[in-house]
Amino acid sequence: AQLTLTHTSASKTRNAFVPYTDGKGKTLGRRVGTVCKIAAIPLSVIAIILSILTYNSYRSFAQLIDQQIAGGYLRSHAGLYAAPRIIEKGARVSKEQLAESLHRAGYARDKASNIWNGSFQVNESSIRILPRQGSEAHEWVDVNFDKQDRVGSLSANDFSGLPSYKLDPELLTEDATVKIGQQETLTYEDVPPVLVQAILSIEDRRFFEHNGVDVRGIGRAFLSWATSGSLKFRQGGSTITQQLVKNTYLTSEKTLKRKFNEAMIAMALEQRLSKQDIFALYCNEVYLGQRNGVGIRGVAQAARIFFGKELKDLSLAEAATIAGLIQSPARYAPDRHAEASRKRRDLVIAAMNRDGVVDTETAQRESAQPVSVATFEGNKSELAPYYIDTVNRSMDDVQQGDEPDGEPSLRVLTTIDPDLQTAAENALHHQLELLEKVAKGKATPQGAMVAMDVRTGQVLAMVGGRSYEESQLNRATDAKRQPGSVFKPFVYATAFEAGFSPLSTFTDAPQKFEYDHATYSPANYGKKYSMHEVMLREGLIRSLNVVTVDLAMRTGLSRIAATAERFGLPTPEAYPSMALGTSETTSLQ
Numbered sequence: 001a002q003l004t005l006t007h008t009s010a011s012k013t014r015n016a017f018v019p020y021t022d023g024k025g026k027t028l029g030r031r032v033g034t035v036c037k038i039a040a041i042p043l044s045v046i047a048i049i050l051s052i053l054t055y056n057s058y059r060s061f062a063q064l065i066d067q068q069i070a071g072g073y074l075r076s077h078a079g080l081y082a083a084p085r086i087i088e089k090g091a092r093v094s095k096e097q098l099a100e101s102l103h104r105a106g107y108a109r110d111k112a113s114n115i116w117n118g119s120f121q122v123n124e125s126s127i128r129i130l131p132r133q134g135s136e137a138h139e140w141v142d143v144n145f146d147k148q149d150r151v152g153s154l155s156a157n158d159f160s161g162l163p164s165y166k167l168d169p170e171l172l173t174e175d176a177t178v179k180i181g182q183q184e185t186l187t188y189e190d191v192p193p194v195l196v197q198a199i200l201s202i203e204d205r206r207f208f209e210h211n212g213v214d215v216r217g218i219g220r221a222f223l224s225w226a227t228s229g230s231l232k233f234r235q236g237g238s239t240i241t242q243q244l245v246k247n248t249y250l251t252s253e254k255t256l257k258r259k260f261n262e263a264m265i266a267m268a269l270e271q272r273l274s275k276q277d278i279f280a281l282y283c284n285e286v287y288l289g290q291r292n293g294v295g296i297r298g299v300a301q302a303a304r305i306f307f308g309k310e311l312k313d314l315s316l317a318e319a320a321t322i323a324g325l326i327q328s329p330a331r332y333a334p335d336r337h338a339e340a341s342r343k344r345r346d347l348v349i350a351a352m353n354r355d356g357v358v359d360t361e362t363a364q365r366e367s368a369q370p371v372s373v374a375t376f377e378g379n380k381s382e383l384a385p386y387y388i389d390t391v392n393r394s395m396d397d398v399q400q401g402d403e404p405d406g407e408p409s410l411r412v413l414t415t416i417d418p419d420l421q422t423a424a425e426n427a428l429h430h431q432l433e434l435l436e437k438v439a440k441g442k443a444t445p446q447g448a449m450v451a452m453d454v455r456t457g458q459v460l461a462m463v464g465g466r467s468y469e470e471s472q473l474n475r476a477t478d479a480k481r482q483p484g485s486v487f488k489p490f491v492y493a494t495a496f497e498a499g500f501s502p503l504s505t506f507t508d509a510p511q512k513f514e515y516d517h518a519t520y521s522p523a524n525y526g527k528k529y530s531m532h533e534v535m536l537r538e539g540l541i542r543s544l545n546v547v548t549v550d551l552a553m554r555t556g557l558s559r560i561a562a563t564a565e566r567f568g569l570p571t572p573e574a575y576p577s578m579a580l581g582t583s584e585t586t587s588l589q
Helices: 002-071 095-104 193-203 215-228 240-248 256-270 275-285 299-307 316-325 338-354 360-367 385-394 418-439 484-497 536-541 545-555 557-566 576-580
Strands: 079-081 086-088 107-109 118-122 126-131 141-145 151-156 164-166 171-173 287-291 294-297 411-413 449-452 459-463 505-507 513-515 518-520 533-535
Touching (some): 079 385, 086 151, 095 118, 095 126, 095 418, 240 256, 287 299, 294 299, 338 360, 385 459, 484 536, 484 576, 533 536, 536 545, 557 576
Parallel strands (some): 079 411, 107 118
Antiparallel strands (some): 118 126, 141 151
């Protein structure tokens, strides 16, 4: 009986336990399912919201790029620009000089896509300029040259006797804190294959396969970071397109927002530009460090500044050196850190060997080459560095616009004339060299020069010293000197306003003038006098000192000082010598 009871009890217990377990499991399963369904609702909403935000971001960036391409991709870039060059009949410019100017202004040689400002074709005695499609009425403009290196005539497809033609402006610098040398526009065909392969192997080996964002590359970078044991990323996941976006649209600020914007713009850019154009833009705009105070932007400039060569003449080792600079221009600069540059160069060559671009024998031979750079004088490469500093200071209080990620951006069109600027720099350097020979090493002469348009007051050229590399003091704007006879027109202008006539006569002979219980005895240049009466117009033309001081005393020194102040000069001290420009001022003033 006990056994039966025990068995029955156990059986009941077992039978009672099983239904209890099944009910509990089903209840728990239903609860989990309900929780998952409830959780799926906000997650779905979040996913939908994120998708909408991503799409809207992509669309806004795509619209921005579309606007830039429609208005001229290069024209939309922030930076300081020179005044547009105007080509006129009779202008003294050779075919080679114009071709160089077109290169610097964003025109590509021969056929080019619509992202450039246009293209040009060099013929035997003319250059045909093909503006960017849709930018203006002319389909082409022919500039014909005579045998004296002058513009003989201009003609267009719709106008035979074109009087003049204006080019797009030349970029002085994208960053006013960095003085860059003169640039040129490269298309994909202008970049030698050895440099193309070097850049692709070390920076973005799947460039021609991805859509702007390389998921596999990001995965490799994350895996490298996860297994390195370091909190810092050692391998980047940015594609060439993303790097171009960062250089052109964004900053190097490391935030998730900037990285997201970078990916969106990169994908939008890939849908609108060809891979070849993206790579060419990258090669034109990538920053590659500095040398002797000159910022290096673009691979063509790097080839000239580091190796003294044109891009097409680079060796494999030199191309690998330039490609290696991209990751860290300061750390791998071949002129300052030869050993680090060599190791980085060899890493690029090894990557090219890995990708099958060069064979093992060639890789070993090129890696055995020493790192050598050409001599380089910075002040002969950079254009208008003192002027750029002046513009930068004047822009400090300007409210700048915003780029897609909120970064400041402004396109500033200056009045500087690149040809006149180059002529001014050469003229000043030539004169200072002559003065240095006269000084025979006892002194190092300095100088400054400002050229202005007398009708508008616009600054066309400015040189602030003999070498920006040696001294950044802009003597044209900050160094005060006695203006001398340049001040005399203010004396005559005040006198004419006071009623004197250009025909009024004054004695051109030695005189003493009394003022404030003192005497002043000016002398003409070379102590030469005509010893008779001369008209004021002659006194001004011949810059006669005694006549000018006599006129100033009769007109009133305080009146002349007020005139100078009215013209924007510092108020000079009211002494007789003031008439001869003894009160200090700057060249620009």
